[in-house]
Amino acid sequence: xxxxxxxxxxxxxxxxxxxxxxxxxxxxxxxxxxxxxxxxxxxxxxxxxxxxxxxxxxxxxxxxxxxxxxxxxxxxxxxxxxxxxxxxxxxxxxxxxxxxxxxxxxxxxxxxxxxxxxxxxxxxxxxxxxxxxxxxxxxxxxxxxxxxxxxxxxxxxxxxxxxxxxxxxxxxxxxxxxxxxxxxxxxxxxxxxxxxxxxxxxxxxxxxxxxxxxxxxxxxxxxxxxxxxxxxxxxxxxxxxxxxxxxxxxxxxxxxxxxxxxxxxxxxxxxxxxxxxxxxxxxxxxxxxxxxxxxxxxxxxxxxxxxxxxxxxxxxxxxxxxxxxxxxxxxxxxxxxxxxxxxxxxxxxxxxxxxxxxxxxxxxxxxxxxxxxxxxxxxxxxxxxxxxxxxxxxxxxxxxxx
Numbered sequence: 271x272x273x274x275x276x277x278x279x280x281x282x283x284x285x286x287x288x289x290x291x292x293x294x295x296x297x298x299x300x301x302x303x304x305x306x307x308x309x310x311x312x313x314x315x316x317x318x319x320x321x322x323x324x325x326x327x328x329x330x331x332x333x334x335x336x337x338x339x340x341x342x343x344x345x346x347x348x349x350x351x352x353x354x355x356x357x358x359x360x361x362x363x364x365x366x367x368x369x370x371x372x373x374x375x376x377x378x379x380x381x382x383x384x385x386x387x388x389x390x391x392x393x394x395x396x397x398x399x400x401x402x403x404x405x406x407x408x409x410x411x412x413x414x415x416x417x418x419x420x421x422x423x424x425x426x427x428x429x430x431x432x433x434x435x436x437x438x439x440x441x442x443x444x445x446x447x448x449x450x451x452x453x454x455x456x457x458x459x460x461x462x463x464x465x466x467x468x469x470x471x472x473x474x475x476x477x478x479x480x481x482x483x484x485x486x487x488x489x490x491x492x493x494x495x496x497x498x499x500x501x502x503x504x505x506x507x508x509x510x511x512x513x514x515x516x517x518x519x520x521x522x523x524x525x526x527x528x529x530x531x532x533x534x535x536x537x538x539x540x541x542x543x544x545x546x547x548x549x550x551x552x553x554x555x556x557x558x559x560x561x562x563x564x565x566x567x568x569x570x571x572x573x574x575x576x577x578x579x580x581x582x583x584x585x586x587x588x589x590x591x592x593x594x595x596x597x598x599x600x601x602x603x604x605x606x607x608x609x610x611x612x613x614x615x616x617x618x619x620x621x622x623x624x625x626x627x628x629x630x631x632x633x634x635x636x637x638x639x640x641x642x643x644x645x646x647x648x649x650x651x652x653x654x655x656x657x658x659x660x661x662x663x664x665x666x667x668x669x670x671x672x
Contacts, residue, residue: 291315292665294641295331296340302617302632304610306649312340314639317664321635333670335643338659341613342633343390343640345620346594347527348485348506348583351384351394351417352377352403355588361544362588377403381414383592386669388658390640391621391630393583395420395450395485395506413668416640418624420450420485424473427464431472438473442480448624449477449484451502454493457509457561458554461489463496470500477503483625485527491515498524504623506583509561511568513575520577525623528569530600532593533585534558540589569605581623582616595655602652609649639665 294312299322301307311327313320354376356362362373381403384392392415394400400419407414421444424437438449451473453465465473470486474497477484483503488494491512494505498518504525508515511528519526537544537558544550572580584590584597598616601607607615621631630638641662646654661669 291320292333293327293329293331294333294340294662295326295336296338296643297336298339298647299633300339300341300610300613300649301634302342302614303634304614306610309336312633312639312641314641314662314665317639317666319633319635319637319639319641322633333660333667335660338643338645339647339654340633340641340643340660342617342631343642343661343663344388344595344616344655345582345624345631346384346389346392346415346584346586346616347504347581347620347623348529349384349392349394349586349591349594350396350588351380351392351414351586351591352397352399353588354380354591355540355543359543361547361550363547373399374402378406378412378414380591381407381412381417384586384594385413385415385661385663386658387592387594388642388644388655388661389415389594390642390661390663391416391418391624391626393418393420393448393485393624395448396423398422398444401445416630416663418447420448421446423450423452423487425452427469429469431468434469434473435476438476438480438482442477442482446482449473449480449482451484451486453486453488453497454490456549456554457489457507458549458551458557460557461493461507461510463488463490463493465493465496467496467500470497470502474500474502483623494519498522504581506585508568509564511571513571516572516575516578520575520579523579525579525581526572527581527583527623528565528572529583529585530565530569530597530605531562532590532596532600533587534562534565535596536587536590536593543589566600566604569601569607573605573607573611579619579623580615581620582612583620595658598648598655599652609652612652613648613655639663 404417406412618631643660645657648654
């Protein structure tokens with residue numbers, strides 16, 4: 271990971287609101303909705319994009335980004351930003367001896383690395399500690415992506431439908447932005463279904479009643495089918511998805527968020543840091559090794575499923591923060607997704623899935639000024655998405671370098 275010192279220094283010196291509009295001159299701009307333009311000026315007033323116009327501004331632009339490709343800030347629909355590798359080179363757990371301050375600093379470093387990688391919004395699903403991190407990013411000036419959180423996920427398979435509704439209400443009252451539900455076992459434990467359609471219907475229906483979306487961990491085709499029929503918003507993972515269940519999801523309008531390789535490769539490449547903790551064992555690592563070609567195959571099938579809403583989430587865990595664009599590379603090079611479609615998945619489509627389509631995900635007047643630039647043209651070489659040279663979130667520049 272690159273040093274965050276210059277990143278933090280820049281973030282702390284740029285004013286929250288400039289005295290006059292900021293201009294960004296883009297040699298190539300991808301608008302996040304599938305369109306592209308050359309030689310345009312993006313005018314930013316405060317936190318929002320004021321206008322996008324052809325040609326150069328009347329005066330010298332505030333930021334000359336002509337050599338680069340400019341696009342909306344990226345969105346990761348599935349992250350675990352507080353997970354980290356401790357200084358003993360092991361996955362942090364509650365009993366590893368780290369202090370709360372050390373855990374908080376590690377989470378802050380993960381948030382900085384994620385933002386530096388061009389991800390200006392993430393959905394972190396599965397940790398109550400996300401709430402404090404979100405507050406410090408929103409209100410205390412901590413550099414990091416805009417953060418949506420599920421707080422604690424719902425995992426208890428013994429709960430009745432009414433008890434599940436009560437659990438959803440408790441999370442809503444605690445400030446959750448989304449409800450996370452486990453409907454199947456981990457891939458390391460085989461991924462079999464764990465909640466019935468009736469249980470899922472109760473939880474997802476209550477989430478809707480509370481004005482919240484529901485994202486459901488489901489690996490098996492059976493658990494995915496039950497989740498879809500229950501009317502839940504989004505399915506995560508789906509390593510064992512069948513063409514039939516993907517077609518059902520397309521018919522019902524269920525968002526699908528599969529992972530391509532990053533989460534599996536991160537675990538396997540960092541095996542010594544996880545092994546022996548919970549189900550990170552011989553069988554678990556073997557299951558993840560087997561999952562890689564299956565995951566790529568599912569994405570390839572999903573791409574070919576008419577009408578399926580394929581969003582972008584990495585399941586970034588400890589060791590993967592700041593590497594969130596790796597799955598974009600995998601989707602294009604391994605699964606065969608068109609580069610523009612992959613970028614749209616990580617921008618405007620993700621924004622829509624998160625209920626933020628009227629605020630984020632595109633470069634257009636009135637939207638939040640989340641703008642990044644990458645070195646190269648990702649439509650020709652998707653690896654350019656890993657070469658972020660400029661990051662603006664809500665009109666504030668956090669990174670400008672190479």
